[in-house]
Amino acid sequence: MTATKGLEGIVAAASSISSIVDGVLTYRGYNIDDLAQNASFEEVAYLLWFGKLPNDAELKQLQQDLSNEATIPDEVIQQMKSYPKDTNTMAALRSAVSALALYDGEADDMSREANERKAVRLQAKLPTVIAALARIREGKEPVAPLAGVSIAENFLYMLRGEKPDEVSVKALDQALVLHADHELNASTFAARVTVATLSDIYSGVTSAIGALKGPLHGGANEAVMKMLNEIGSIENVEPYIMNKLENRDKIMGFGHRVYKNGDPRAKHLQKMSRELGEMKGDTQLYDMSVKIDDLVTSQKGLRPNVDFYSASVYTQLGINHELFTPIFAISRVSGWTAHILEQYENNRIIRPRAEYVGQTDQKYVPVEQRA
Ligand SMILES: CC(=O)SCCNC(=O)CCNC(=O)[C@H](O)C(C)(C)COP(=O)(O)OP(=O)(O)OC[C@H]1O[C@@H](n2cnc3c(N)ncnc32)[C@H](O)[C@@H]1OP(=O)(O)O
Ligand SMILES: O=C([O-])CC(=O)C(=O)O
Numbered sequence: 001m002t003a004t005k006g007l008e009g010i011v012a013a014a015s016s017i018s019s020i021v022d023g024v025l026t027y028r029g030y031n032i033d034d035l036a037q038n039a040s041f042e043e044v045a046y047l048l049w050f051g052k053l054p055n056d057a058e059l060k061q062l063q064q065d066l067s068n069e070a071t072i073p074d075e076v077i078q079q080m081k082s083y084p085k086d087t088n089t090m091a092a093l094r095s096a097v098s099a100l101a102l103y104d105g106e107a108d109d110m111s112r113e114a115n116e117r118k119a120v121r122l123q124a125k126l127p128t129v130i131a132a133l134a135r136i137r138e139g140k141e142p143v144a145p146l147a148g149v150s151i152a153e154n155f156l157y158m159l160r161g162e163k164p165d166e167v168s169v170k171a172l173d174q175a176l177v178l179h180a181d182h183e184l185n186a187s188t189f190a191a192r193v194t195v196a197t198l199s200d201i202y203s204g205v206t207s208a209i210g211a212l213k214g215p216l217h218g219g220a221n222e223a224v225m226k227m228l229n230e231i232g233s234i235e236n237v238e239p240y241i242m243n244k245l246e247n248r249d250k251i252m253g254f255g256h257r258v259y260k261n262g263d264p265r266a267k268h269l270q271k272m273s274r275e276l277g278e279m280k281g282d283t284q285l286y287d288m289s290v291k292i293d294d295l296v297t298s299q300k301g302l303r304p305n306v307d308f309y310s311a312s313v314y315t316q317l318g319i320n321h322e323l324f325t326p327i328f329a330i331s332r333v334s335g336w337t338a339h340i341l342e343q344y345e346n347n348r349i350i351r352p353r354a355e356y357v358g359q360t361d362q363k364y365v366p367v368e369q370r371a
Contacts, residue, residue, distance in 0.1 A: 003355040008257065012350070013192060017048055017338050018181040025264050027181055028052070036268045041151055041176035041331065042066065048181055048338035049119055062120070063148070069124035070145035070154065073103040077132060077142060085137055089130070089322045090213035093329060094206055096129045097122070101202030108200055115344060118201045119337035126333050127151055130326040131158030152176060155330065159319070167279065168317050171272050172327075175310060178265045179328050181335030182306075183258075187211035187218065191336045192343045196350040201340050208336045209329055215252065218328040223252035224311035225321035228288060237291040245299055253308030254296050262303040269309035276316040285312040 004010055018027045025032040028047050035044055039053070046054040046062050054062060076099050083092050101107045104121065106114045132142035135158075143158045152173035156164035182188070190211035195204040212218035231240045244251055256263055270289075277283035289312050293304050314324050 001353055001355045006257070012189065012352075013184055013343075014346075015183065015339065015342060016051070017335070017342060018183050020183050020258050023259055023261050023264060025182070032178065032264055033268075036174055036177050036265075039177055041173050041180070041334075044177050044180050045123055045334035048334050049116065049341065063150075065120050066124040066151065067145070067147045067149075069121045070128050072100065072125050072128050072132065075103060076100055076129070080129070080133055081136055083133075083136075088213070089133055089137075089326050090209060090219070090329075092133050093126075093130060093326050094209045094213070096133065097126070097202065097209060098206045100125060100129070101200065101206075104202070107202055110198070110200070110344070112341070112344070115201055115341055119334075119341060122201070122205055122333050122337060123151070127155040127330050128158060130323065130330060131155055133326075134159055134320070134323055135161075151330070155327075156317075159323075167276075171276060171313060171317060174268065174272065175313060175327070176331040178268055179306065179310075179331035181332070181338065185217065186214075187332065188336055188339050192339055193350045195340045195343050196347055198344075198347065201337065204340045205333060205336055208332070212329055212332065213325060218307070218325045218332070220252045220305070220307035221310045221314070221324040221328060222321050224308055225315060225324065227252055227292075228285060228311060228315075229321075231288060231292075234284065234288050234291060237288055238295065241292055241295045242299075245296075251292070251296050251300075251302070253304055253311065254300070254302040256303075256305045259303070259305070263305040265306040266304045266309055269306065269313055270304075273309045273312040273316065276313060280316060285315060288312075 016028070018025065027035060027044060028051055030047070030053075039047075042062055043053055043059060046058065076096055079099055080092065080096055083095065100122075104118065106118060109115075128142075128145050135142050140161070143161050145154050146157055149157070150169065150173060153164060153169045156168055156172060184192075187208040191204040191208040194207040195201065215223045231237055241251065270293075273286045273289060274283065277286040289309060293308070296302050296304075311321070311324060314327065315321070319327070
Protein backbone atom coordinates (compact mmCIF):
# COMPACT_ATOMS: atom_id res chain seq x y z
CA MET A 1 0.00 0.00 0.00
CA THR A 2 1.49 3.34 -1.08
CA ALA A 3 -0.10 6.63 0.00
CA THR A 4 -0.95 9.31 -2.57
CA LYS A 5 -0.11 12.60 -0.87
CA GLY A 6 -3.17 14.84 -0.73
CA LEU A 7 -5.16 12.12 -2.57
CA GLU A 8 -4.17 13.81 -5.83
CA GLY A 9 -5.89 12.23 -8.79
CA ILE A 10 -7.85 9.77 -6.65
CA VAL A 11 -11.50 9.45 -7.68
CA ALA A 12 -13.29 9.09 -4.33
CA ALA A 13 -16.99 9.42 -5.25
CA ALA A 14 -19.36 9.17 -8.21
CA SER A 15 -21.42 12.37 -8.39
CA SER A 16 -23.89 13.97 -10.78
CA ILE A 17 -23.76 17.44 -9.20
CA SER A 18 -20.81 19.26 -10.75
CA SER A 19 -17.95 18.34 -13.03
CA ILE A 20 -14.56 19.71 -14.01
CA VAL A 21 -13.35 18.35 -17.32
CA ASP A 22 -10.48 19.95 -19.27
CA GLY A 23 -10.80 23.10 -17.20
CA VAL A 24 -14.54 23.47 -17.86
CA LEU A 25 -16.80 23.64 -14.79
CA THR A 26 -20.44 22.60 -15.05
CA TYR A 27 -23.25 22.34 -12.49
CA ARG A 28 -25.61 19.49 -13.46
CA GLY A 29 -24.36 19.84 -17.05
CA TYR A 30 -24.78 23.65 -17.27
CA ASN A 31 -21.58 25.57 -18.02
CA ILE A 32 -20.66 27.95 -15.21
CA ASP A 33 -20.26 30.79 -17.77
CA ASP A 34 -23.90 30.37 -18.81
CA LEU A 35 -25.13 30.26 -15.21
CA ALA A 36 -22.97 33.20 -14.10
CA GLN A 37 -24.46 35.37 -16.87
CA ASN A 38 -28.07 34.28 -16.57
CA ALA A 39 -29.05 32.44 -13.39
CA SER A 40 -29.89 33.73 -9.93
CA PHE A 41 -28.28 32.05 -6.93
CA GLU A 42 -31.67 30.64 -5.87
CA GLU A 43 -32.08 28.95 -9.29
CA VAL A 44 -28.59 27.48 -8.93
CA ALA A 45 -29.27 26.16 -5.42
CA TYR A 46 -32.45 24.49 -6.70
CA LEU A 47 -30.48 23.04 -9.63
CA LEU A 48 -27.84 21.58 -7.30
CA TRP A 49 -30.37 20.07 -4.88
CA PHE A 50 -33.00 18.80 -7.31
CA GLY A 51 -31.03 18.21 -10.54
CA LYS A 52 -33.01 20.60 -12.76
CA LEU A 53 -33.62 24.32 -13.11
CA PRO A 54 -36.87 25.29 -11.35
CA ASN A 55 -39.96 26.37 -13.28
CA ASP A 56 -41.63 29.60 -12.22
CA ALA A 57 -43.84 27.98 -9.55
CA GLU A 58 -40.95 25.92 -8.13
CA LEU A 59 -38.72 28.99 -7.93
CA LYS A 60 -41.42 31.05 -6.19
CA GLN A 61 -41.98 28.19 -3.72
CA LEU A 62 -38.25 27.99 -2.97
CA GLN A 63 -38.04 31.77 -2.47
CA GLN A 64 -41.00 31.55 -0.10
CA ASP A 65 -39.43 28.63 1.83
CA LEU A 66 -36.12 30.49 2.10
CA SER A 67 -37.92 33.58 3.42
CA ASN A 68 -39.91 31.51 5.93
CA GLU A 69 -36.75 29.82 7.22
CA ALA A 70 -34.43 32.83 7.36
CA THR A 71 -34.94 33.77 11.00
CA ILE A 72 -32.72 32.15 13.62
CA PRO A 73 -33.69 31.08 17.15
CA ASP A 74 -33.23 33.73 19.80
CA GLU A 75 -31.19 31.21 21.84
CA VAL A 76 -28.61 31.12 19.02
CA ILE A 77 -28.51 34.93 18.86
CA GLN A 78 -27.90 35.04 22.63
CA GLN A 79 -25.11 32.47 22.29
CA MET A 80 -23.50 34.48 19.48
CA LYS A 81 -23.56 37.56 21.71
CA SER A 82 -21.51 35.62 24.26
CA TYR A 83 -18.71 34.75 21.79
CA PRO A 84 -15.46 36.74 22.24
CA LYS A 85 -15.68 39.82 19.95
CA ASP A 86 -12.28 39.17 18.39
CA THR A 87 -12.94 35.52 17.52
CA ASN A 88 -12.41 34.33 13.96
CA THR A 89 -15.73 34.65 12.09
CA MET A 90 -15.46 31.16 10.58
CA ALA A 91 -14.90 29.72 14.06
CA ALA A 92 -17.96 31.61 15.28
CA LEU A 93 -19.96 30.40 12.26
CA ARG A 94 -18.88 26.81 12.91
CA SER A 95 -20.17 27.08 16.51
CA ALA A 96 -23.41 28.85 15.54
CA VAL A 97 -24.29 26.31 12.82
CA SER A 98 -23.62 23.50 15.26
CA ALA A 99 -25.92 25.28 17.74
CA LEU A 100 -28.69 25.60 15.10
CA ALA A 101 -28.96 21.80 15.10
CA LEU A 102 -29.99 21.88 18.77
CA TYR A 103 -33.08 23.92 17.91
CA ASP A 104 -34.13 21.93 14.84
CA GLY A 105 -36.72 19.34 15.81
CA GLU A 106 -35.94 17.44 12.60
CA ALA A 107 -32.16 17.38 13.12
CA ASP A 108 -32.01 13.57 13.37
CA ASP A 109 -34.85 12.77 10.97
CA MET A 110 -32.96 10.96 8.22
CA SER A 111 -35.82 10.83 5.65
CA ARG A 112 -35.06 12.35 2.23
CA GLU A 113 -37.92 14.86 2.68
CA ALA A 114 -36.64 16.06 6.08
CA ASN A 115 -33.08 16.33 4.74
CA GLU A 116 -34.28 18.41 1.78
CA ARG A 117 -36.10 20.71 4.20
CA LYS A 118 -32.95 21.00 6.32
CA ALA A 119 -30.85 21.84 3.24
CA VAL A 120 -33.20 24.76 2.48
CA ARG A 121 -33.23 25.71 6.18
CA LEU A 122 -29.44 25.81 6.42
CA GLN A 123 -29.24 27.82 3.20
CA ALA A 124 -31.81 30.28 4.55
CA LYS A 125 -30.23 30.68 7.99
CA LEU A 126 -26.52 30.94 7.17
CA PRO A 127 -26.74 34.52 5.79
CA THR A 128 -28.75 35.58 8.87
CA VAL A 129 -26.18 34.03 11.22
CA ILE A 130 -23.25 35.66 9.42
CA ALA A 131 -24.83 39.11 9.23
CA ALA A 132 -25.74 38.84 12.93
CA LEU A 133 -22.17 37.82 13.84
CA ALA A 134 -20.84 40.84 11.94
CA ARG A 135 -23.21 43.28 13.64
CA ILE A 136 -22.69 41.82 17.11
CA ARG A 137 -18.94 42.19 16.60
CA GLU A 138 -19.51 45.89 15.89
CA GLY A 139 -21.62 46.25 19.04
CA LYS A 140 -24.86 46.55 17.02
CA GLU A 141 -28.13 44.62 17.27
CA PRO A 142 -28.73 41.98 14.55
CA VAL A 143 -31.22 43.01 11.85
CA ALA A 144 -34.12 40.62 11.15
CA PRO A 145 -34.32 39.26 7.58
CA LEU A 146 -36.73 40.78 5.03
CA ALA A 147 -39.41 38.65 3.39
CA GLY A 148 -39.61 38.33 -0.38
CA VAL A 149 -36.08 39.37 -1.37
CA SER A 150 -33.14 37.37 -2.70
CA ILE A 151 -30.44 35.88 -0.48
CA ALA A 152 -27.91 38.40 -1.85
CA GLU A 153 -30.18 41.37 -1.13
CA ASN A 154 -31.20 40.07 2.29
CA PHE A 155 -27.61 39.46 3.36
CA LEU A 156 -26.47 42.98 2.40
CA TYR A 157 -29.59 44.44 4.03
CA MET A 158 -29.00 42.55 7.30
CA LEU A 159 -25.34 43.52 7.26
CA ARG A 160 -25.81 47.22 6.55
CA GLY A 161 -29.22 47.74 8.17
CA GLU A 162 -30.48 49.46 4.99
CA LYS A 163 -31.67 48.42 1.56
CA PRO A 164 -28.64 47.78 -0.67
CA ASP A 165 -28.23 49.22 -4.19
CA GLU A 166 -28.97 47.04 -7.22
CA VAL A 167 -25.36 46.92 -8.44
CA SER A 168 -24.14 45.45 -5.13
CA VAL A 169 -26.97 42.91 -5.05
CA LYS A 170 -26.26 41.80 -8.64
CA ALA A 171 -22.52 41.48 -7.99
CA LEU A 172 -23.00 39.45 -4.80
CA ASP A 173 -25.61 37.24 -6.45
CA GLN A 174 -23.20 36.45 -9.29
CA ALA A 175 -20.38 35.72 -6.82
CA LEU A 176 -22.70 33.31 -4.99
CA VAL A 177 -23.49 31.52 -8.27
CA LEU A 178 -19.76 31.17 -9.00
CA HIS A 179 -18.94 29.67 -5.57
CA ALA A 180 -21.90 27.30 -5.20
CA ASP A 181 -20.28 23.97 -5.97
CA HIS A 182 -16.97 22.53 -7.05
CA GLU A 183 -16.94 18.77 -7.26
CA LEU A 184 -14.92 17.03 -4.53
CA ASN A 185 -13.13 20.04 -3.00
CA ALA A 186 -11.81 19.65 0.55
CA SER A 187 -14.86 21.01 2.42
CA THR A 188 -17.35 19.02 0.35
CA PHE A 189 -15.26 15.90 0.88
CA ALA A 190 -15.25 16.61 4.63
CA ALA A 191 -19.05 16.92 4.56
CA ARG A 192 -19.40 13.65 2.67
CA VAL A 193 -17.00 11.78 4.97
CA THR A 194 -18.96 12.99 8.00
CA VAL A 195 -22.42 12.05 6.76
CA ALA A 196 -21.24 8.74 5.29
CA THR A 197 -21.20 7.50 8.90
CA LEU A 198 -24.96 8.31 8.77
CA SER A 199 -24.39 11.32 10.95
CA ASP A 200 -26.81 14.24 10.44
CA ILE A 201 -26.71 17.08 7.90
CA TYR A 202 -25.72 19.70 10.52
CA SER A 203 -22.67 17.60 11.45
CA GLY A 204 -21.76 17.44 7.76
CA VAL A 205 -22.08 21.20 7.27
CA THR A 206 -20.18 21.91 10.51
CA SER A 207 -17.30 19.70 9.30
CA ALA A 208 -17.37 21.47 5.95
CA ILE A 209 -17.20 24.93 7.57
CA GLY A 210 -14.14 23.77 9.51
CA ALA A 211 -12.46 22.63 6.30
CA LEU A 212 -13.40 25.76 4.33
CA LYS A 213 -11.85 27.99 7.00
CA GLY A 214 -8.27 26.99 6.16
CA PRO A 215 -6.15 29.38 4.03
CA LEU A 216 -5.33 26.68 1.48
CA HIS A 217 -9.07 26.48 0.72
CA GLY A 218 -11.82 29.08 1.33
CA GLY A 219 -9.71 31.06 3.80
CA ALA A 220 -7.53 32.17 0.89
CA ASN A 221 -9.91 35.01 -0.09
CA GLU A 222 -9.31 36.67 3.28
CA ALA A 223 -5.57 36.06 2.98
CA VAL A 224 -5.58 37.74 -0.46
CA MET A 225 -7.07 40.89 1.07
CA LYS A 226 -4.46 40.87 3.83
CA MET A 227 -1.80 40.67 1.11
CA LEU A 228 -3.36 43.55 -0.87
CA ASN A 229 -3.44 45.64 2.31
CA GLU A 230 0.19 44.79 3.07
CA ILE A 231 1.25 45.77 -0.44
CA GLY A 232 -0.71 49.01 -0.17
CA SER A 233 0.19 50.61 -3.53
CA ILE A 234 0.79 49.69 -7.15
CA GLU A 235 4.50 50.62 -6.82
CA ASN A 236 4.98 48.05 -4.08
CA VAL A 237 3.50 45.14 -6.04
CA GLU A 238 6.65 44.13 -7.89
CA PRO A 239 9.14 44.18 -4.96
CA TYR A 240 6.62 42.49 -2.65
CA ILE A 241 5.72 39.67 -5.05
CA MET A 242 9.30 39.11 -6.29
CA ASN A 243 10.46 38.84 -2.69
CA LYS A 244 7.74 36.30 -1.89
CA LEU A 245 8.58 34.25 -4.97
CA GLU A 246 12.32 34.32 -4.20
CA ASN A 247 11.57 33.06 -0.67
CA ARG A 248 9.31 30.37 -2.13
CA ASP A 249 6.40 31.77 -0.09
CA LYS A 250 2.87 31.00 -1.21
CA ILE A 251 0.99 33.74 -3.04
CA MET A 252 -2.56 33.43 -1.81
CA GLY A 253 -5.30 33.16 -4.43
CA PHE A 254 -3.02 31.40 -6.95
CA GLY A 255 -2.69 27.78 -7.98
CA HIS A 256 -5.20 24.97 -7.91
CA ARG A 257 -5.14 21.22 -7.50
CA VAL A 258 -7.40 20.64 -10.51
CA TYR A 259 -6.99 23.67 -12.80
CA LYS A 260 -3.51 24.02 -14.22
CA ASN A 261 -4.46 26.48 -17.00
CA GLY A 262 -6.68 28.78 -15.00
CA ASP A 263 -9.88 28.69 -12.97
CA PRO A 264 -12.91 29.43 -15.21
CA ARG A 265 -14.56 31.39 -12.38
CA ALA A 266 -11.72 33.88 -12.01
CA LYS A 267 -12.44 35.81 -15.24
CA HIS A 268 -15.98 36.63 -14.07
CA LEU A 269 -14.70 37.91 -10.73
CA GLN A 270 -11.94 39.87 -12.47
CA LYS A 271 -14.52 41.58 -14.70
CA MET A 272 -16.71 42.31 -11.68
CA SER A 273 -13.74 43.77 -9.81
CA ARG A 274 -12.90 46.07 -12.74
CA GLU A 275 -16.50 47.20 -13.22
CA LEU A 276 -17.00 47.94 -9.51
CA GLY A 277 -13.75 49.93 -9.43
CA GLU A 278 -14.69 51.92 -12.55
CA MET A 279 -18.11 52.64 -11.11
CA LYS A 280 -16.59 53.97 -7.91
CA GLY A 281 -13.96 55.91 -9.84
CA ASP A 282 -11.16 54.11 -7.95
CA THR A 283 -9.51 51.15 -9.66
CA GLN A 284 -6.46 50.93 -7.35
CA LEU A 285 -7.41 47.52 -5.90
CA TYR A 286 -8.21 46.15 -9.33
CA ASP A 287 -5.02 47.55 -10.86
CA MET A 288 -2.91 46.07 -8.05
CA SER A 289 -4.64 42.72 -8.47
CA VAL A 290 -3.97 42.67 -12.22
CA LYS A 291 -0.31 43.51 -11.66
CA ILE A 292 0.03 40.67 -9.13
CA ASP A 293 -1.75 38.35 -11.57
CA ASP A 294 0.61 39.29 -14.45
CA LEU A 295 3.70 38.82 -12.28
CA VAL A 296 2.73 35.49 -10.70
CA THR A 297 1.52 34.12 -14.04
CA SER A 298 4.67 35.15 -15.92
CA GLN A 299 7.20 34.32 -13.18
CA LYS A 300 5.69 31.17 -11.73
CA GLY A 301 3.15 29.93 -14.29
CA LEU A 302 0.45 29.93 -11.60
CA ARG A 303 -2.98 31.34 -12.44
CA PRO A 304 -5.48 33.05 -10.12
CA ASN A 305 -8.17 30.87 -8.57
CA VAL A 306 -11.70 31.83 -7.49
CA ASP A 307 -10.40 33.42 -4.29
CA PHE A 308 -8.08 35.98 -5.89
CA TYR A 309 -10.39 38.55 -7.51
CA SER A 310 -13.22 37.87 -5.06
CA ALA A 311 -11.15 39.72 -2.43
CA SER A 312 -11.22 43.02 -4.35
CA VAL A 313 -14.86 42.45 -5.34
CA TYR A 314 -16.04 42.07 -1.74
CA THR A 315 -13.92 44.97 -0.52
CA GLN A 316 -15.42 47.19 -3.20
CA LEU A 317 -18.85 46.11 -1.97
CA GLY A 318 -17.85 47.58 1.40
CA ILE A 319 -17.51 44.18 3.07
CA ASN A 320 -14.88 43.63 5.75
CA HIS A 321 -12.28 40.91 4.98
CA GLU A 322 -13.29 38.78 7.96
CA LEU A 323 -16.60 38.09 6.21
CA PHE A 324 -15.09 36.88 2.93
CA THR A 325 -14.81 33.20 3.84
CA PRO A 326 -18.22 33.19 5.58
CA ILE A 327 -19.71 34.60 2.33
CA PHE A 328 -18.09 31.68 0.52
CA ALA A 329 -19.96 29.44 2.99
CA ILE A 330 -23.29 31.21 2.23
CA SER A 331 -22.87 30.05 -1.33
CA ARG A 332 -21.17 26.69 -0.82
CA VAL A 333 -23.74 25.43 1.71
CA SER A 334 -25.92 24.80 -1.37
CA GLY A 335 -23.26 22.50 -2.81
CA TRP A 336 -22.41 20.87 0.53
CA THR A 337 -26.04 19.99 1.19
CA ALA A 338 -26.57 18.75 -2.39
CA HIS A 339 -23.56 16.44 -1.91
CA ILE A 340 -24.85 15.32 1.50
CA LEU A 341 -28.22 14.40 -0.04
CA GLU A 342 -26.42 12.54 -2.81
CA GLN A 343 -24.20 10.71 -0.31
CA TYR A 344 -27.23 9.52 1.70
CA GLU A 345 -28.89 8.25 -1.49
CA ASN A 346 -26.08 5.82 -2.28
CA ASN A 347 -24.18 5.58 0.97
CA ARG A 348 -21.16 3.56 1.98
CA ILE A 349 -18.94 4.60 4.88
CA ILE A 350 -15.80 6.40 3.61
CA ARG A 351 -12.85 4.66 5.15
CA PRO A 352 -9.61 4.59 3.15
CA ARG A 353 -6.35 3.01 4.31
CA ALA A 354 -3.07 4.53 5.50
CA GLU A 355 0.39 3.42 4.45
CA TYR A 356 2.15 2.70 7.76
CA VAL A 357 5.58 4.38 7.85
CA GLY A 358 6.25 4.23 11.63
CA GLN A 359 8.46 2.03 13.76
CA THR A 360 7.93 -1.72 14.01
CA ASP A 361 8.79 -4.50 16.49
CA GLN A 362 8.74 -2.22 19.55
CA LYS A 363 8.74 -3.95 22.96
CA TYR A 364 6.98 -2.51 26.01
CA VAL A 365 9.38 -1.12 28.66
CA PRO A 366 8.04 -0.21 32.17
CA VAL A 367 7.98 3.55 32.78
CA GLU A 368 10.76 3.53 35.44
CA GLN A 369 13.14 1.89 32.96
CA ARG A 370 12.58 4.43 30.15
CA ALA A 371 15.19 7.07 29.41
C1 LIG B 1 -11.56 27.77 -3.20
C2 LIG B 1 -10.22 27.20 -3.16
O1 LIG B 1 -9.96 26.39 -2.32
S1 LIG B 1 -9.14 27.64 -4.37
C3 LIG B 1 -7.56 27.44 -3.60
C4 LIG B 1 -7.34 28.50 -2.56
N1 LIG B 1 -6.02 28.42 -1.97
C5 LIG B 1 -5.03 29.30 -2.23
O2 LIG B 1 -5.18 30.22 -3.02
C6 LIG B 1 -3.76 29.10 -1.47
C7 LIG B 1 -2.55 29.17 -2.37
N2 LIG B 1 -2.50 28.01 -3.24
C8 LIG B 1 -2.06 26.80 -2.77
O3 LIG B 1 -1.65 26.66 -1.61
C9 LIG B 1 -2.08 25.61 -3.71
O4 LIG B 1 -1.97 26.02 -5.03
C10 LIG B 1 -3.34 24.75 -3.54
C11 LIG B 1 -3.57 24.38 -2.08
C12 LIG B 1 -4.56 25.52 -4.02
C13 LIG B 1 -3.21 23.49 -4.38
O5 LIG B 1 -2.20 22.73 -3.80
P1 LIG B 1 -1.49 21.53 -4.58
O6 LIG B 1 -2.41 20.91 -5.54
O7 LIG B 1 -0.89 20.63 -3.56
O8 LIG B 1 -0.36 22.36 -5.34
P2 LIG B 1 0.59 21.86 -6.51
O9 LIG B 1 1.01 20.46 -6.25
O10 LIG B 1 -0.09 22.12 -7.80
O11 LIG B 1 1.81 22.83 -6.39
C14 LIG B 1 2.86 22.69 -7.31
C15 LIG B 1 3.99 23.63 -6.97
O12 LIG B 1 3.53 24.97 -7.05
C16 LIG B 1 3.74 25.63 -5.83
N3 LIG B 1 2.59 26.47 -5.57
C17 LIG B 1 1.30 26.10 -5.63
N4 LIG B 1 0.52 27.14 -5.32
C18 LIG B 1 1.35 28.17 -5.05
C19 LIG B 1 1.14 29.51 -4.67
N5 LIG B 1 -0.08 29.99 -4.49
N6 LIG B 1 2.20 30.31 -4.51
C20 LIG B 1 3.46 29.84 -4.69
N7 LIG B 1 3.71 28.58 -5.05
C21 LIG B 1 2.68 27.75 -5.21
C22 LIG B 1 3.81 24.52 -4.81
O13 LIG B 1 4.52 24.93 -3.65
C23 LIG B 1 4.54 23.45 -5.57
O14 LIG B 1 5.90 23.78 -5.61
P3 LIG B 1 7.02 22.66 -5.49
O15 LIG B 1 6.74 21.69 -6.60
O16 LIG B 1 8.28 23.41 -5.63
O17 LIG B 1 6.81 22.05 -4.13
O1 LIG C 1 -11.86 22.49 -5.76
C1 LIG C 1 -11.02 22.87 -4.95
O2 LIG C 1 -10.03 22.18 -4.60
C2 LIG C 1 -11.10 24.21 -4.35
C3 LIG C 1 -12.03 25.13 -5.06
O3 LIG C 1 -11.71 25.74 -6.04
C4 LIG C 1 -13.40 25.25 -4.55
O4 LIG C 1 -13.76 24.57 -3.59
O5 LIG C 1 -14.17 26.05 -5.13
